[in-house]
Structures are given as structure tokens and as C-alpha cells.
Amino acid sequence: MKKTIIAMAVAATTSFGAQALEIHKPDAAFLEQVGAVGITQDNWEQENESLTYQQAYKFTHYVKMHTGDYVWNLGETKQLLDLDKLTGNDYDGEYPLSTIIPFRLKMEALVVLKDGELVHEQYWNGMHKAKTHLEMSAGKSYTGILLSTFVAEGRVNMKDQLTKYLPELKGTGWDGATVEQVADMRSGIEVIKTPGLMVDERQSETQDWNGPSRYDYKNIIEVAQSLGQRSDVKRGEAFEYLCMNTEMLAMLMERLEGKRYVEILEERLFKPMGAEYDAEMMTNRNGEAVASGGHHVTARDGAKLMDLLMNDGKNRKGEQVVSKKFIDELIEGNDEVKSAWQHDGFSALLADAWYKDQIRVLNVDGRRFIAFVGVSGQVTVGEPATKTVIKTFGAQDQMQHPRTVAMTFLDVMPTLLKAVDDIK
Structure with missing residues (x-):
């Protein structure tokens, strides 16, 4: 009986939210x-990424996000960085970034801000400033930052x-995990x-990622209920990058907000934040993002x-959107997340x-920068000390x-950050 009541509550919350959305097929x-x-x-995800990532939402159901009254126009395109003179390294030698970025790393966009001012904007492969692109796992950072707004309000x-x-x-592998552990991928x-995927296919199938699902799960919560707990490490001890953690944070916020x-x-x-252009969010047929x-x-x-x-959590008209405390604690880190990182394979590339909170903090060549990271080179880097932002697709x-991970974070990003320092 108790399980039935919970299921009814979940269904009620789901239908309430879905009524306000226009779900595109x-x-x-x-x-x-x-x-x-x-x-x-x-x-579509395994082949022809250079064609599909610019319009991946057309393969799935999706919902539009719209701009608001406040629009932060970054102004006319500028190209103050000379990518022909800046260089980077690949396995076979040194090349100008004009070769490394679009051809070796297959980047399709580069936008650079300094103190909120546009200093460089460049596109390749048919991209342009008004065209959206799939963020992939860089979107996890949106979820972590969004959750911080509930924490700041005292609701989480x-x-x-x-x-x-x-x-x-309760009674599943999640029982005993804190919200913090879930956000830090230490659940x-x-x-x-x-095999061949980075997720349990039951998750992607339930999300209609590759068309109609072959499974009978009604929503992502039902998939989550089927998961157990790792026995090889203690909860909270190891960083393990799992999409399901992010989905549970989203469900938590949906439950609070209705x-x-x-x-x-x-x-x-x-x-x-002053978005200039409408955007898209891929969903399943029920509008579950x-x-x-x-x-x-x-x-x-x-x-x-x-x-x-x-900008300490403020948008460019001075409104506090994200808590400064959240940002400060992210940049500083703590013993738990620093220790947990050592359990991940990429710690061999960069231990420090x-x-x-769904965000990476990297220390490279004396520079500390924040990174939102997508699995195919969708990267946003921010260096708090210089207030520089670098965005790539x-x-x-x-x-x-x-x-590509080593080239991007250990070479190209530090090179670009140094180049921005040198702009007069």
C-alpha cells in the first residue's frame, strides 16, 4: 500500500510539470x-558526430527554453587571439592552434570572455553564433549549479x-547516500x-535517447530503483562518473518545485544569465529531461x-543568481573530493x-580553473583569478x-588562458 501511495505521488508530480510544457516530437x-x-x-551518437551534434535534439523529443526580458548581448564578433601564432602539441608534433582546435580536436566553436567582455569568437563546420550545439555531459554542471540555488534558499x-x-x-542502492555524495559522483x-556505451542502456532507453524504448520503465526513477550499491569501496570514498547521479538531482528539484x-x-x-538565443533540451516522450x-x-x-x-555569482546587470559561498567552496575543494578523485582513471593524467557539485576543478601549470566537460570536446573553462571564460563545442x-583530454586540458586551455593574459 505504501509503495502504491508513493507511486501515485510521483505520477501526480510528473503530470503537473508536463502540462506546462510543449513537447516536440x-x-x-x-x-x-x-x-x-x-x-x-x-x-546518431556513434556515427557522424560532426553532423549530428549541431542538431541532435531532432532525433529525440525535446522542449524549447526561451530567453527572458534580460538579454546580455555580447556584441559584435571579435578575434583578438591569433590562432596561427599560438601552438599546441599532438602525438606527432607541434602545430598552430588554427590546426589543433578545429582539425585535431574537432572543435566547432570557440568563444572567449575576459571580465565579461568578448575577446574572441570563431566557428567551423557550419556553426555560427545563433546555432545551438549539444553540450553532452557539460550539461551536468548546469544541474549542479541549479541545485545550488535551492541550497542557497535553504530548501536542500x-x-x-x-x-x-x-x-x-529507500531500500535501494541509494539508501544512505547524501545529496552531497550524489552531486560529487561519490554515491x-x-x-x-x-558494452560500448557509457551508461546502462536501460537509462538511455527510458530517456528515448535512441528512439522508442524496448523496456517497460515508466520513468528514470524506476530505473534508479533497480540499482544496487558497490561492494568494492565505501560509499563516499570513490569518484565514479555516472549519469544516473545527475538524473537523481534533477528529480529532487522537480519534486521540490512541482x-x-x-x-x-x-x-x-x-x-x-541573459541568454541571447532560445535553446533546446532533449527529453523523453513525457517531457522528462x-x-x-x-x-x-x-x-x-x-x-x-x-x-x-x-563574477561571484552575479549576472552582468548585478543580480545575484548563484551563491558566492557555493563558488568559493567549489574552487577550494575539500579532503573528500580530492581523495575521491584519485580513484578515477584520469587522475593518472592529472592528480591535482x-x-x-557536478563540476571539475583542475590545477595545471600553476593555474586553477573550473571546467564543465562534455564527453566529445564540449568544454567550458573558467579561471577565477583572471575572470577568463573559454567555451568550445x-x-x-x-x-x-x-x-584529446590531455591535449585540451594540459596544453590548449593553459595556452589560451596565457594568450588572454597578454591581450592589451
Whole structure:
């Protein structure tokens, strides 16, 4: 009986939020067009990323996010960085960044801000300033920052157990995990990833990521209920990058607000940061957002989210959107997240780093910068000391490859940050 009551409560919350959304179906004309060259809902993520990432939302259901009354216009395009003179290294030698960025790293956009001013903007492969692009896992950072607004209001305590907010997860692998551990990817949840994928396919199928689901799960919560706990490490001990953690944070906020995640994001971050262009959020057929990676925004607007953190949480008209305390604690880190990072394979590339609140903090060559990271080169970097923001959109064929990760964070980003320092 208790389980039935909980299920009814979840259904009521879901239907309440969905009524306010216009859920767009996959674009039938687009699917027919790309199908002629062998790209389908089944394979769009594995093939032709340089074609699909600029319009991935057309393969799925999606919801539009709209700009608000406050629009921060970054002004006319500027190119104050000479990418022909700046260099980077690949496995076979040194090349100018004009080769490294678009061709070796397959970046399709580069936007750079300094103290809230546009200093460089450049696009490749058909991208332009008004065109949105899939963020992939860089969208997780939107979710972490969004959650911080609830913490600032006193509506969420990060030390509380997740089950306080999502009681239907009691008795599952989540039972005992705090909201903080979930946000830091230290929940201890055991996810058996489908071979060839970075997630359990039950999650992506329930999210209609590749078309209609083959499973009977009604929502992402039901998938989460099926997960157990890792036995090889203590809960909170190890950083393990799992999309399901992000989805539970989104569900927590939906439960508190009685609205869908995309509505909350639009109201609390997208409009307040001064977005110039409408955006898209990939969802399933019920409007349940892919909070771990379904965001589509322009490069200009993606840079604005990081600029909030560089500007002590204020937008460029002076409104406090994100708590400064949240930003300070993120930049400082703590013993738990620093220790947990050492359990991840990429600590071999960079040991002096941590993951906190769905965001990475990296220390490279004496520079500390924040990073929102997508698996195929969708990267936003912010350096608090210089208030510099660098936004890129990538469409790399091999997801999260050690070569491209090392090139991006250990070479290209520090080089660009130094170049911005030198702009007169």
C-alpha cells in the first residue's frame, strides 16, 4: 500500500510539470533526410558526430527554453587571439592552434570572455553564433549549479540523505547516500554499463535517447530503483562518473518545485544569465529531461553560465543568481573530493584536481580553473583569478579519449588562458 501511495505521488508530480510544457516530437522530415545517408535514431551518437551534434535534439523529443526580458548581448564578433601564432602539441608534433582546435580536436566553436567582455569568437563546420550545439555531459554542471540555488534558499541540505527528497529510493542502492555524495559522483551506486556505451542502456532507453524504448520503465526513477550499491569501496570514498547521479538531482528539484527540470532551469539560470538565443533540451516522450547531457545552447550562451561563476555569482546587470559561498567552496575543494578523485582513471593524467557539485576543478601549470566537460570536446573553462571564460563545442569521434583530454586540458586551455593574459 505504501509503495502504491508513493507511486501515485510521483505520477501526480510528473503530470503537473508536463502540462506546462510543449513537447516536440522527433523531426520526421529530418530523420528521413539523414536516413538517406545511413544516420538513424539508433546510431546518431556513434556515427557522424560532426553532423549530428549541431542538431541532435531532432532525433529525440525535446522542449524549447526561451530567453527572458534580460538579454546580455555580447556584441559584435571579435578575434583578438591569433590562432596561427599560438601552438599546441599532438602525438606527432607541434602545430598552430588554427590546426589543433578545429582539425585535431574537432572543435566547432570557440568563444572567449575576459571580465565579461568578448575577446574572441570563431566557428567551423557550419556553426555560427545563433546555432545551438549539444553540450553532452557539460550539461551536468548546469544541474549542479541549479541545485545550488535551492541550497542557497535553504530548501536542500547537502548533508541530507537523498531519500529524504526521493523516498521511493529507500531500500535501494541509494539508501544512505547524501545529496552531497550524489552531486560529487561519490554515491557508491553500482551501474553496470552496457558494452560500448557509457551508461546502462536501460537509462538511455527510458530517456528515448535512441528512439522508442524496448523496456517497460515508466520513468528514470524506476530505473534508479533497480540499482544496487558497490561492494568494492565505501560509499563516499570513490569518484565514479555516472549519469544516473545527475538524473537523481534533477528529480529532487522537480519534486521540490512541482515543475519539470527544463522549466526550473529556464527560470533560475537560463533567463537570469541573459541568454541571447532560445535553446533546446532533449527529453523523453513525457517531457522528462536528459539532465545529464541533453542541453543544446549556443556557444555565446554557454559561456555566460561560466561567467556567472567568474563574477561571484552575479549576472552582468548585478543580480545575484548563484551563491558566492557555493563558488568559493567549489574552487577550494575539500579532503573528500580530492581523495575521491584519485580513484578515477584520469587522475593518472592529472592528480591535482577534483570533482565537486557536478563540476571539475583542475590545477595545471600553476593555474586553477573550473571546467564543465562534455564527453566529445564540449568544454567550458573558467579561471577565477583572471575572470577568463573559454567555451568550445567539440564533435570528437572517440568519446573521452585520453589523447584529446590531455591535449585540451594540459596544453590548449593553459595556452589560451596565457594568450588572454597578454591581450592589451
